[in-house]
Amino acid sequence: MENKELKRVIQFGEGNFLRGFVDDFLYELKEKNLFNGDVVVVQPIKQGMCDVLEKQDCNYNLYLRGIENGQVVNEHKFIDIISHCINPYISFEEYLDLANDKNFRFIVSNTTESGIVVNEDDKFEDKPASSFPGKLTQLLYKRYENNLPGFIVLSCELIDNNGLELKKCVNKYIELWELEEGFKRWIDTENDFCSTLVDRIVTGYPKDEAELKKLEAEIGYKDLCLDTAEIFHQWVIEGNYESELPLQEAGFNVIWTDDVSPYKKRKVRILNGAHTSMVLGARLYGLSTVRECLEDETINKFLRKCIFKEIIPAIGGSDEDLKFGNAVIERFSNPFIEHQLLSIALNSVSKFDVRVLPTILEYREKFGYYPAGLSFSMAALIKFYKTNEANDSEEVMKFMAENSVEDILKNRDLWHSDLIELIPIVQKYYDMINENGIEKAFEYVIEEEVI
Ligand SMILES: NC(=O)c1ccc[n+]([C@@H]2O[C@H](COP(=O)([O-])OP(=O)(O)OC[C@H]3O[C@@H](n4cnc5c(N)ncnc54)[C@H](O)[C@@H]3O)[C@@H](O)[C@H]2O)c1
Ligand SMILES: O=P(O)(O)OC[C@@H](O)[C@@H](O)[C@H](O)[C@H](O)CO
Known part of the structure; x- marks a missing residue:
């Protein structure tokens, strides 16, 4: 025409x-x-x-x-x-x-x-x-x-x-x-x-x-x-x-x-959720781009665990979800583009609230326990905001830098939900990152099934 x-x-x-x-x-x-x-x-x-x-x-x-x-x-x-x-x-x-x-x-x-x-x-x-x-x-x-x-x-x-x-x-x-x-x-x-x-x-x-x-x-x-x-x-x-x-x-x-809503949920939870749950820990681990994350055995395993064992089961697990999850792995592995972790990390607190947290809560609702990888990513987010690489509004950066895991999770203005139950789990991972280093913490969480 x-x-x-x-x-x-x-x-x-x-x-x-x-x-x-x-x-x-x-x-x-x-x-x-x-x-x-x-x-x-x-x-x-x-x-x-x-x-x-x-x-x-x-x-x-x-x-x-x-x-x-x-x-x-x-x-x-x-x-x-x-x-x-x-x-x-x-x-x-x-x-x-x-x-x-x-x-x-x-x-x-x-x-x-x-x-x-x-x-x-x-x-x-x-x-x-x-x-x-x-x-x-x-x-x-x-x-x-x-x-x-x-x-x-x-x-x-x-x-x-x-x-x-x-x-x-x-x-x-x-x-x-x-x-x-x-x-x-x-x-x-x-x-x-x-x-x-x-x-x-x-x-x-x-x-x-x-x-x-x-x-x-x-x-x-x-x-x-x-x-x-x-x-x-x-x-x-x-x-x-x-x-x-x-x-x-x-x-x-x-x-x-x-x-548009089913398409949006799938995309935001799987693709954007995978980005946001991976990049902060991966940055603490010393990587710079998404491609590097896919090439690294540890981060690759972590990403797959988040997508296939946690996000997809939480949002429904349809064939379409699975197909999309596989496509995301392929897209993240794109050898021709350099997607900087720090650009994805911009304003991560509000992104986490919309792209990752709802999946953590839906997973808990559906399976009776919290997903290890995604809960770990909340600890990595908090740790990342204690570094000078965090980039967010002044108010968010100050709050995240000055407060404990407990106070951060209790802040309903940030998370719009009651996260009291999640505090000990996130605290456990946060302590593990501090005490054993990010690499060991990743290795631990990759193997962990039930919290
Ligand atoms: N880059 C991607 O891969 C991608 C993919 C899908 C969606 N997005 C979304 O697109 C948005 C823009 O991404 P980009 O890569 O074009 O960024 P960019 O920085 O190149 O452009 C940002 C645009 O938003 C405008 N803008 C910024 N703050 C504004 C405000 N408060 N009010 C009105 N306009 C404002 C700017 O004028 C500019 O035109 C992001 O928020 C992202 O969520 C990006
Ligand atoms: O663009 P942002 O900063 O909102 O989020 C970072 C990425 O997750 C995002 O840009 C994706 O690459 C994009 O949404 C894919 O369509």
């Missing part, structure tokens, strides 16, 4: 992920004549990369590498789908002007887990409102005033019900700013806030000097927006806009569905 109608995209976020995922898909759609449009990037916060992107005409190189169907794939693309960038902190009128162009049909966003929030101090008159949903509400209001059709909004943030949460924030701004009922109705009837689940390991700008030099030599110049990622991708979207955005027809692993 040829799709010639002009359909433009407003993209909130200029980060590595969107450029290595959505922009890659749109670029390919256009190459295949399935999409006639472009992307305008809006920088969601004051500090960002938009000026850097603009300096290189918004074009950049993307490397996708891995093994596909047993074959080594190393794809290099020159992505030129972004027409321009707007920094609403500098050019607010230009930003609002986007609402006047009827050809904009899609909005995509990835503003991290912190982006979909309401700031009650924001004013409608602010140029711009501080939060992403505040800025979006300002744009949508202008669109409504212009009596133009609404948007299909595709949220990519890794939070539950991202589309719904974004819409809730917009509604909250309507209330705060006392905007009229008609606008609220227009939001409901003319716009679709789709929740989506994204999956691709995007390693971004190469952190390894030798790799960077090699890629730069291939490209022939210094690309400050150079992006790297794995080949694997999956985008599960609530809704069905295949006729307007023929992602499946273009061959992408895209699922249009009416419920």
Whole structure:
């Protein structure tokens, strides 16, 4: 099918992920004549990369590498789908002007887990409102005033019900700013806030000097927006806009569905849960990248124990779960990408709360005892936060550095659950790490079955 109608995209976020995922898909759609449009990037916060992107005409190189169907794939693309960038902190009128162009049909966003929030101090008159949903509400209001059709909004943030949460924030701004009922109705009837689940390991700008030099030599110049990622991708979207955005027809692993939640649970608990439960201990053990972890016998065994003996049995253990678990091992073993443990370790406390802790509690509920590997990873997390490699909010880092295992586990603001029962188990592993060293502690927990 040829799709010639002009359909433009407003993209909130200029980060590595969107450029290595959505922009890659749109670029390919256009190459295949399935999409006639472009992307305008809006920088969601004051500090960002938009000026850097603009300096290189918004074009950049993307490397996708891995093994596909047993074959080594190393794809290099020159992505030129972004027409321009707007920094609403500098050019607010230009930003609002986007609402006047009827050809904009899609909005995509990835503003991290912190982006979909309401700031009650924001004013409608602010140029711009501080939060992403505040800025979006300002744009949508202008669109409504212009009596133009609404948007299909595709949220990519890794939070539950991202589309719904974004819409809730917009509604909250309507209330705060006392905007009229008609606008609220227009939001409901003319716009679709789709929740989506994204999956691709995007390693971004190469952190390894030798790799960077090699890629730069291939490209022939210094690309400050150079992006790297794995080949694997999956985008599960609530809704069905295949006729307007023929992602499946273009061959992408895209699922249009009416419920994203089972896909999300599987991905967050297995893939992200495996990352978060492995990286802190592995870092204490002295490794730097995910690939190194897979090559190390001890960490490899630990990872497999967490995935196959603990996470998958806790979440259901279906064939799909098992297939996904095996795919995760393969993806983590990707010899072509260097995924830094320290970049995964960023903000690990909140990640642990969402990606690992629910599995520990579900496992306890289902089997009557706590899973050894995942409980151990909580001890490793606490130990890691006592080192100067921890990177989190100031408040979290101070609390984690100054408190005991017991006080940390009793903090309901961090864990949102009662973890009293878990204290002796985590304390045992924490003491073991301190007394015998991380290597011996790993060796012990790998063999342990029941706690
Ligand atoms: N890198 C991956 O492999 C991967 C894969 C799937 C999902 N993700 C998710 O994507 C998110 C971004 O990852 P990235 O690699 O693009 O990071 P990045 O640092 O390159 O980009 C972060 C983007 O988020 C925006 N942002 C940051 N804080 C914000 C805030 N408070 N409000 C609004 N916008 C804000 C920035 O402006 C920037 O556009 C992560 O939170 C991650 O959970 C990443
Ligand atoms: O991106 P983060 O920092 O939220 O989490 C680190 C990784 O677990 C994550 O980036 C995965 O690689 C990604 O979610 C795969 O789709």
